[in-house]
Amino acid sequence: xxxxxxxxxxxxxxxxxxxxxxxxxxxxxxxxxxxxxxxxxxxxxxxxxxxxxxxxxxxxxxxxxxxxxxxxxxxxxxxxxxxxxxxxxxxxxxxxxxxxxxxxxxxxxxxxxxxxxxxxxxxxxxxxxxxxxxxxxxxxxxxxxxxxxxxxxxxxxxxxxxxxxxxxxxxxxxxxxxxxxxxxxxxxxxxxxxxxxxxxxxxxxxxxxxxxxxxxxxxxxxxxxxxxxxxxxxxxxxxxxxxxxxxxxxxxxxxxxxxxxxxxxxxxxxxxxxxxxxxxxxxxxxxxxxxxxxxxxxxxxxxxxxxxxxxxxxxxxxxxxxxxxxxxxxxxxxxx
Amino acid sequence: xxxxxxxxxxxxxxxxxxxxxxxxxxxxxxxxxxxxxxxxxxxxxxxxxxxxxxxxxxxxxxxxxxxxxxxxxxxxxxxxxxxxxxxxxxxxxxxxxxxxxxxxxxxxxxxxxxxxxxxxxxxxxxxxxxxxxxxxxxxxxxxxxxxxxxxxxxxxxxxxxxxxxxxxxxxxxxxxxxxxxxxxxxxxxxxxxxxxxxxxxxxxxxxxxxxxxxxxxxxxxxxxxxxxxxxxxxxxxxxxxxxxxxxxxxxxxxxxxxxxxxxxxxxxxxxxxxxxxxxxxxxxxxxxxxxxxxxxxxxxxxxxxxxxxxxxxxxxxxxxxxxxxxxxxxxxxxxxxxxxxxxxxxxxxxxxxxxxxxxxxxxxxxxxxxxxxxxxxxxx
Numbered sequence: 001x002x003x004x005x006x007x008x009x010x011x012x013x014x015x016x017x018x019x020x021x022x023x024x025x026x027x028x029x030x031x032x033x034x035x036x037x038x039x040x041x042x043x044x045x046x047x048x049x050x051x052x053x054x055x056x057x058x059x060x061x062x063x064x065x066x067x068x069x070x071x072x073x074x075x076x077x078x079x080x081x082x083x084x085x086x087x088x089x090x091x092x093x094x095x096x097x098x099x100x101x102x103x104x105x106x107x108x109x110x111x112x113x114x115x116x117x118x119x120x121x122x123x124x125x126x127x128x129x130x131x132x133x134x135x136x137x138x139x140x141x142x143x144x145x146x147x148x149x150x151x152x153x154x155x156x157x158x159x160x161x162x163x164x165x166x167x168x169x170x171x172x173x174x175x176x177x178x179x180x181x182x183x184x185x186x187x188x189x190x191x192x193x194x195x196x197x198x199x200x201x202x203x204x205x206x207x208x209x210x211x212x213x214x215x216x217x218x219x220x221x222x223x224x225x226x227x228x229x230x231x232x233x234x235x236x237x238x239x240x241x242x243x244x245x246x247x248x249x250x251x252x253x254x255x256x257x258x259x260x261x262x263x264x265x266x267x268x269x270x271x272x273x274x275x276x277x278x279x280x281x282x283x284x285x286x287x288x289x290x291x292x293x294x295x296x297x298x299x300x301x302x303x304x305x306x307x308x309x310x311x312x313x314x315x316x317x318x319x320x321x322x323x324x325x326x327x328x329x330x331x332x333x334x335x336x
Numbered sequence: 337x338x339x340x341x342x343x344x345x346x347x348x349x350x351x352x353x354x355x356x357x358x359x360x361x362x363x364x365x366x367x368x369x370x371x372x373x374x375x376x377x378x379x380x381x382x383x384x385x386x387x388x389x390x391x392x393x394x395x396x397x398x399x400x401x402x403x404x405x406x407x408x409x410x411x412x413x414x415x416x417x418x419x420x421x422x423x424x425x426x427x428x429x430x431x432x433x434x435x436x437x438x439x440x441x442x443x444x445x446x447x448x449x450x451x452x453x454x455x456x457x458x459x460x461x462x463x464x465x466x467x468x469x470x471x472x473x474x475x476x477x478x479x480x481x482x483x484x485x486x487x488x489x490x491x492x493x494x495x496x497x498x499x500x501x502x503x504x505x506x507x508x509x510x511x512x513x514x515x516x517x518x519x520x521x522x523x524x525x526x527x528x529x530x531x532x533x534x535x536x537x538x539x540x541x542x543x544x545x546x547x548x549x550x551x552x553x554x555x556x557x558x559x560x561x562x563x564x565x566x567x568x569x570x571x572x573x574x575x576x577x578x579x580x581x582x583x584x585x586x587x588x589x590x591x592x593x594x595x596x597x598x599x600x601x602x603x604x605x606x607x608x609x610x611x612x613x614x615x616x617x618x619x620x621x622x623x624x625x626x627x628x629x630x631x632x633x634x635x636x637x638x639x640x641x642x643x644x645x646x647x648x649x650x651x652x653x654x655x656x657x658x659x660x661x662x663x664x665x666x667x668x669x670x671x672x673x674x675x676x677x678x679x680x681x682x683x684x685x686x687x688x689x690x691x692x693x694x695x696x697x698x699x700x701x702x703x704x705x706x707x708x709x710x711x712x713x714x715x716x
Contacts, residue, residue: 013663177382178363273552321548
C-alpha cells in the first residue's frame with residue numbers, strides 16, 4: 001500500500017511540475033507585459049514584446065530536452081569514442097582500430113546485415129500481402145487486429161513467447177515447445193533452435209518479423225485504400241486478373257508508402273537489442289551491434305570509449321535514412 | 337466493392353488469411369494457456385494437449401515416522417500419492433529405475449517386511465512391523481491426470497517473484513513519461529505551426545532529422561551526465577525524474593512531428609477570430625487548440641505509453657535493476673536468466689507484463705492506427 005501511495009505521489013508531482021511551468025511562465029509574461037494598459041501605445045508595445053518571447057516559452061522545454069537528450073549526445077559520443085574506457089584519457093582512433101580488427105564486431109556487422117536484408121523486406125512483403133488479402137474479406141478487420149496485436153507486446157515479452165515456441169527437451173521426452181513438437185510429429189529430430197549457429201539468427205528475426213508485420217500492414221492497407229478506383233476499374237476492363245492488378249497497378253502507386261515502411265523497420269532493426277539480449281545475449285553467433293554496445297557499456301565495469309564507438313557506427317548507418325527523411329518532409333511541407 | 341470480388345481469389349484470401357491469423361496468434365495463445373496450467377502438467381505435455389487427460393510420472397514422498405499410526409502392533413502410513421490432484425493411477429513403483437513395476441491394487445513387499453498398496457485413486461497404505469524411519473519412502477506413480485487449470489502461477493509471481501512491485505514501478509515510469517511529453521510537445525507543435533519566430537523551418541527540419549537518431553547515441557553521454565549530477569548534488573544518479581526526462585527527450589521528436597502535422601492542419605479562421613476577440617496565443621492554445629487536438633494527443637499518448645511500458649534499454653541504463661525500482665521488462669529478462677526452465681513462472685510473468693499494453697491496444701486501436709498513419713516517419 002505504501003508503495004502505491006509513493007508511486008502515485010511521484011506521478012502527481014512529475015505531471016504537476018510540467019503543468020505549472022507552462023501555466024506559470026505564461027501568466028508571468030502576461031503580468032510583466034500586460035496588453036491592457038492605460039496607455040494604448042504601451043499596450044501595443046507590450047503585446048509585441050510578449051509576442052516575441054512567448055514562442056520560446058512554448059518551445060523552451062521541448063528544445064532544451066531535445067538538445068540535452070538527442071543533439072548534444074551525438075557530439076559527446078564522438079568525443080567519447082576518442083577516449084579510453086573511463087572517458088578520461090585521449091586515445092585518438094585506437095577504439096576504431098580495435099573495432100576494425102575485433103572478431104565479435106565483424107560477427108555483429110554480418111548478423112546486422114542479415115537482419116537488415118531479411119526483416120524489413122519480409123515484414124513489408126507479408127504486410128503488403130495481408131493488407132491486400134484482408135481488404136477483400138468480410139472478417140478482414142478482425143484478421144488485421146490479430147496480426148497487428150504483437151505491436152503492443154514488448155520485445156522482452158515477445159522473446160519469452162517465442163522462447164517457449166522454440167523450447168527444446170532432450171531425446172525421448174515429450175516436446176513442450178510447439179515448433180519441436182511439430183517437427184517431431186512430422187518425423188523429424190528436435191533441435192535446440194536458438195543454439196544453431198547462423199540459422200539461429202533467423203529464429204530471432206522471426207520475432208521481430210512477427211511484431212513488425214502488423215505495422216507494415218496498417219500503413220500499406222491505408223495506402224492501398226487510397227488508390228483511385230478508376231485505375232483499377234480500367235485494368236479490370238482491360239482484362240487484367242487479380243494478381244496483375246495487384247502487382248502492376250496497385251503496388252507501383254504505393255511505392256512511397258512501401259519506402260516509408262521499409263526505412264522505418266530498417267531503423268528499428270539497427271537499434272534492435274532486446275530480442276538478442278533476452279534470447280541468447282549474443283551467444284552462438286547471434287551478436288548484433290546494439291547488443292554489442294550494451295555489452296561493452298557494462299562489461300567489466302564498462303568501457304565507454306568502445307561503447308560510444310559502436311554507437312557511432314549505428315549512427316553512421318542511420319544517416320542516409322535521416323537525410324532521406326528530411327528531404328521527404330521538406331517536400332511534403334512545401335506542398336501544404 | 338469491385339467486380340473482381342467474386343473470383344476464386346476470394347477463397348484463396350479466406351484460407352491464406354485464416355492461416356496467417358492462426359500463425360500470428362498461436363505463440364501468444366500458447367503463453368496464455370500455459371500460464372494457467374498446473375506446473376507439473378506444463379513440463380509433462382505441450383499446452384495444446386491441456387484439454388485432454390495426460391499421463392504423468394509423478395514422484396511422491398510419503399511421510400516418515402511422524403506420519404505413522406499403530407494398528408494392532410503394525411505401523412501404518414496412509415495418504416494419497418496424487419496429493420488431491422485427481423486422476424487415476426495406472427502403475428506404481430518404489431525405485432526410480434522401475435517406476436512402473438507394479439499394477440494398482442497389488443500389495444507388494446518393499447523390503448524389511450514393509451508392504452505397500454496403491455489404489456487407482458492414489459490412496460496408498462504402507463505397513464511395517466517395525467516403526468518407520470525418519471525419512472519417508474518414495475513412491476513413483478504413473479497417473480492419468482485430467483486437465484487442471486489454476487491461478488496459482490499468477491499468485492506465485494505476484495508475491496514471491498516481485499512482479500507486483502515491478503508492475504508498480506513500470507506504472508510509475510510510464511504514466512508521467514506519457515503525460516509530460518504530450519504536454520510539452522503540444523505547446524511546441526503549436527508554436528511551430530502558428531507562431532512567428534526566426535529559424536522556425538530550420539527547427540522543424542532538425543526535429544524530423546532527430547526522429548531517427550538511435551537511442552544508443554545518447555546512452556553513454558547521458559549516463560555520465562547523470563552520474564556527475566548525482567555526485568555534485570549528492571543525490572542518487574538513477575531516479576524516476578531522470579528516466580521521465582529521458583523518455584520525454586526520446587519521445588519528443590515523434591510527438592512534435594505528429595502533433596504539428598495535426599495542429600498545422602486546423603483551420604486558420606478559428607485562430608484569427610479568437611485573436612480579433614483579444615485572445616493571446618496562450619489562451620488560444622488552452623481554450624481552442626488543446627480541446628481540438630484530443631484525437632492527435634490520444635494517438636501519441638498511446639504510442640508513448642506502449643513505448644515506455646515496453647522499454648527495456650532506457651530503464652536498464654537510467655533506472656538500474658535494484659529491487660526497489662526494477663521495471664517489468666527488466667524483471668522479465670532477469671527471470672529468463674535465473675528461472676529459464678520454470679515456464680509456469682515465465683509465462684505468468686510475461687502475461688502480466690503484456691496485459692496492460694494489450695488492454696490499451698484493444699481499447700484504443702483506432703487512435704493507434706490513426707497515429708501510425710499520421711507519423712509514419714517514426715524510427716521506433
